[in-house]
Amino acid sequence: MITPVTTPYLSSQRAGRDGFMALLHAEWTKFVTVRGWVIGLLLAALVTVGIGLLIAQGAVCSYGPFPGQPTAEPCTGPIGPDGEAVSDSFYFARRPLAGNGSIIVRVTALTGRYSASGAVQPGQDPLAGMQPGLQPWSKAGIIITASTRPGSAYAAMMVTGRHGVRMQDDYTRDVAGVAGAPTAAAPRWLRLTRSGDTLTGYDSADGRSWIRVGIARLAGLPPTVQAGLFAAAPPDSVASSQAPGASRETGGPSQATGHFDHVSLRGRWPRGAWRGGQVDGSGEGSGSPSLGELSQAGGRLTVAGSGDIAPVVSGGAAPGMPIENTLVGAFGGLIAVIVVGTMFSTAEYRRGLLRLTLAATPRRGQVLAAKATVIGAVTFAAELAGSAVAVPLGARMLRAHGNFILPVSLPTQLRVAAGTAALLAVAAVLALAMGTVLRRSAGAVTTVIAVLVLPYVLVTAGLLPAGASQWLLRVTPAAGFAIQQSVPQYPQVSNAYTPFNGYYPLAPWAGFAVLCAWTVVALGLAAWLLRRRDA
Amino acid sequence: MSSPVPAGQARRSAVAGQPGRLSGAVHAEWTKLRTLPGTSWLLAATIAATAAASAAAAAATSCLPDVACPADITRLSLAGIDLGQAMVALVGVLAVSSEYSTGMIAATLTAVPRRPAVLAAKAIVVSGLALAAGIIAVAGSLLAARLLLPARGFTAARGYPPLSLADGPVLRAAAGSVLYLALIALLSLGVGTLVRDAAAAIGVVLGLLYLFPVIASVLTDPTWRRHLEQIAPMTAGLDIQATTGLSNLPLSPWVGLGVLAAWAAAALLAGGLMLQLRDA
Numbered sequence A: 001m002i003t004p005v006t007t008p009y010l011s012s013q014r015a016g017r018d019g020f021m022a023l024l025h026a027e028w029t030k031f032v033t034v035r036g037w038v039i040g041l042l043l044a045a046l047v048t049v050g051i052g053l054l055i056a057q058g059a060v061c062s063y064g065p066f067p068g069q070p071t072a073e074p075c076t077g078p079i080g081p082d083g084e085a086v087s088d089s090f091y092f093a094r095r096p097l098a099g100n101g102s103i104i105v106r107v108t109a110l111t112g113r114y115s116a117s118g119a120v121q122p123g124q125d126p127l128a129g130m131q132p133g134l135q136p137w138s139k140a141g142i143i144i145t146a147s148t149r150p151g152s153a154y155a156a157m158m159v160t161g162r163h164g165v166r167m168q169d170d171y172t173r174d175v176a177g178v179a180g181a182p183t184a185a186a187p188r189w190l191r192l193t194r195s196g197d198t199l200t201g202y203d204s205a206d207g208r209s210w211i212r213v214g215i216a217r218l219a220g221l222p223p224t225v226q227a228g229l230f231a232a233a234p235p236d237s238v239a240s241s242q243a244p245g246a247s248r249e250t251g252g253p254s255q256a257t258g259h260f261d262h263v264s265l266r267g268r269w270p271r272g273a274w275r276g277g278q279v280d281g282s283g284e285g286s287g288s289p290s291l292g293e294l295s296q297a298g299g300r301l302t303v304a305g306s307g308d309i310a311p312v313v314s315g316g317a318a319p320g321m322p323i324e325n326t327l328v329g330a331f332g333g334l335i336a337v338i339v340v341g342t343m344f345s346t347a348e349y350r351r352g353l354l355r356l357t358l359a360a361t362p363r364r365g366q367v368l369a370a371k372a373t374v375i376g377a378v379t380f381a382a383e384l385a386g387s388a389v390a391v392p393l394g395a396r397m398l399r400a401h402g403n404f405i406l407p408v409s410l411p412t413q414l415r416v417a418a419g420t421a422a423l424l425a426v427a428a429v430l431a432l433a434m435g436t437v438l439r440r441s442a443g444a445v446t447t448v449i450a451v452l453v454l455p456y457v458l459v460t461a462g463l464l465p466a467g468a469s470q471w472l473l474r475v476t477p478a479a480g481f482a483i484q485q486s487v488p489q490y491p492q493v494s495n496a497y498t499p500f501n502g503y504y505p506l507a508p509w510a511g512f513a514v515l516c517a518w519t520v521v522a523l524g525l526a527a528w529l530l531r532r533r534d535a
Numbered sequence B: 001m002s003s004p005v006p007a008g009q010a011r012r013s014a015v016a017g018q019p020g021r022l023s024g025a026v027h028a029e030w031t032k033l034r035t036l037p038g039t040s041w042l043l044a045a046t047i048a049a050t051a052a053a054s055a056a057a058a059a060a061t062s063c064l065p066d067v068a069c070p071a072d073i074t075r076l077s078l079a080g081i082d083l084g085q086a087m088v089a090l091v092g093v094l095a096v097s098s099e100y101s102t103g104m105i106a107a108t109l110t111a112v113p114r115r116p117a118v119l120a121a122k123a124i125v126v127s128g129l130a131l132a133a134g135i136i137a138v139a140g141s142l143l144a145a146r147l148l149l150p151a152r153g154f155t156a157a158r159g160y161p162p163l164s165l166a167d168g169p170v171l172r173a174a175a176g177s178v179l180y181l182a183l184i185a186l187l188s189l190g191v192g193t194l195v196r197d198a199a200a201a202i203g204v205v206l207g208l209l210y211l212f213p214v215i216a217s218v219l220t221d222p223t224w225r226r227h228l229e230q231i232a233p234m235t236a237g238l239d240i241q242a243t244t245g246l247s248n249l250p251l252s253p254w255v256g257l258g259v260l261a262a263w264a265a266a267a268l269l270a271g272g273l274m275l276q277l278r279d280a
Helices: A020-033 A035-058 A323-327 A330-351 A353-360 A364-400 A410-438 A441-452 A454-461 A466-475 A477-484 A508-532 B007-017 B022-034 B037-060 B073-077 B081-102 B104-111 B115-152 B168-195 B198-218 B222-231 B233-241 B253-277
Strands: A086-114 A139-145 A154-160 A165-169 A173-176 A188-195 A198-204 A211-217 A224-232 A254-268 A275-281 A293-297 A300-305 A309-311
Touching: A020 A035, A020 A353, A020 A364, A035 A323, A035 A330, A035 A364, A035 B198, A086 A139, A086 A154, A086 A293, A086 A300, A139 A188, A139 A254, A154 A188, A154 A198, A165 A198, A165 A211, A173 A211, A188 A224, A224 A254, A323 A364, A323 A410, A330 A353, A330 A364, A330 A410, A330 A441, A330 B198, A353 A364, A364 A410, A364 A508, A410 A441, A410 A477, A410 A508, A441 A454, A441 A477, A441 B081, A441 B198, A454 A466, A454 A477, A454 B081, A454 B198, A466 A477, A466 A508, A466 B037, A477 A508, B022 B037, B022 B104, B022 B115, B037 B073, B037 B081, B037 B115, B073 B115, B073 B168, B073 B233, B081 B104, B081 B115, B081 B168, B081 B198, B081 B233, B104 B115, B115 B168, B115 B253, B168 B198, B168 B233, B168 B253, B198 B222, B198 B233, B222 B233, B233 B253
Parallel strands: A224 A300
Antiparallel strands: A086 A188, A086 A224, A086 A254, A086 A275, A086 A309, A139 A154, A139 A224, A154 A165, A165 A173, A188 A198, A198 A211, A254 A300, A293 A300
């Protein structure tokens, strides 16, 4: 018995799909069936992880050993109320204040001295060889703080070396008051009032008409707080070029002295004298207790101190490493991704495959869009996996070697890790576009590396002047590296805010947008040329 | 039964043909590279990019009163080498990888079966071209700096006499920069022979050059960083440009250039070995 086989007039096979999804599927198939490209992307992810861990292995941070302490200390520091790393080191003349109250002082002068010859060796008298001079952010004034434990919540009114009267609270917030320096002829009056969780700062030129500078709300302030007068001076900031060859020298210690009188207290303050003492949370190990001093004569008080009450910045005096240092391997990954992205388009020209591709899909713009989507998505996925391993594992190894990683919020960590993957994905699309424009793989790879990696190399080399460096990282595609910046700049901390230390001239997403804009322009040019030129 | 060879044909083969003779191979490589329009474009681009980037760096720098002036203006004047080397690397890579992409390599190796001779001939031609382009690029860079810097505040009164090749360190930096470009071309040729694919090879070369300084910048341990700067081909090689602070350099200038030479020699050796062992 033979079953008749009927041959259908039309194939039962579905007609070839013609939508964008089919194009994506075709480009995806082309990508995964070329072993070299898949290996290239895996290599990119592996290089990201591998170099990151190698760096973590080699980065050892320790301070000391200091006199009286035979072993070196790991680098660490206190954490402020908002979770950021802080320097909290100052000389404090204090009394406990129970409940609400206020403190008023008159500042007649702020003087200072500093060691111009750099860091002081252990065992050396820090005051020997100091010369007079104030740091821009040397400060003295009045402060109300939850406790003397470093990292406590606080609000303070102060005069500063070069930035006039300031109200600062909880390390990161900073409000300007009256400008200019206090003198005997033009003294500054400062007032700080506590009412529950609210601290209000005022300044005045005569002690009668007061101007409110700012209000700080310190949640969970205990009933009894420590209040009084303080002085702090950050180390002399050395304006050396940030060349990698030069060691990252921090300046010598400095000291600020505030001259106060007309101290008046309201509220429940204990009787007796001010108690002087050093709050030490500099993260620099021993600190310099001998630089702090309190003297009282009649109604006049002089408070001298060293250190700073401020957030820790990368590259500053206090140790601290930004989390994106675990992702330096992404530079290696970037080069691999650029090579793969370029080949994804130029290989079609070389093998003549493009004629077939364009015969199958005559809408050339869509072919390019499909290619860009596939290479972007695949790169993002591969590099996201690499970042997801490199960041936590690298951070863990760095901590194990005594490094202090500047704490940042989880969203910031995710932005750094995912942003790096996005950076590489966009770079791959840029390479694809340049490959289509130039149709020469080596030329396209060189071009993309020259516009994306070279500016960053030039800037970190420290050869160019600061202005040119900033300009390079604003207008070239290398601006996209800003997406990796995890710690913000603080105007109230003097520091070299350079890419070398992890600071970029543009905000993270703004820098990334510059890279994206370049990529869109390159894609547009590629689409136009693809349509105009014979394949 | 031998037919007489026409006299003209015999003479031609005697001049160019001699298989295995290096001069013939060099002549062949020179012809191949010379007749590629891309080569002259790239060399012109090398010169233009080096001089333009150097001039831009000089123009962006100023020595104003009460601002610390950059110490090493010779190095600053030659900053364009950082960019120009990418194009020289392209010349080196393409000299060999373009033969693989077009299949020309089969013809080349048929004509000159002694493969080391092929690589040696390519090395001679490529380094010669890089030297020639390098001399013009470095001269242009120094000339631009000499014209630009005095107007930017770098005057003899402030301790910056005009750049002059009669000055020993400046001459060393200038000649060394030319040699640096030639060594980059040789390194690229070696990597190109090793990797064969143009895009991958230029990626490897530029990765070797640019990756080390970036990695070194995040190392907190000064000893590690110094070691990395001593072995990095670009950082060590560019030590030749330093004219001030020589005692702080990771390596002395000529030793630094020697490190780059070692990288180039290793790349050429590995490339030559693979050329010998692999099928073309």
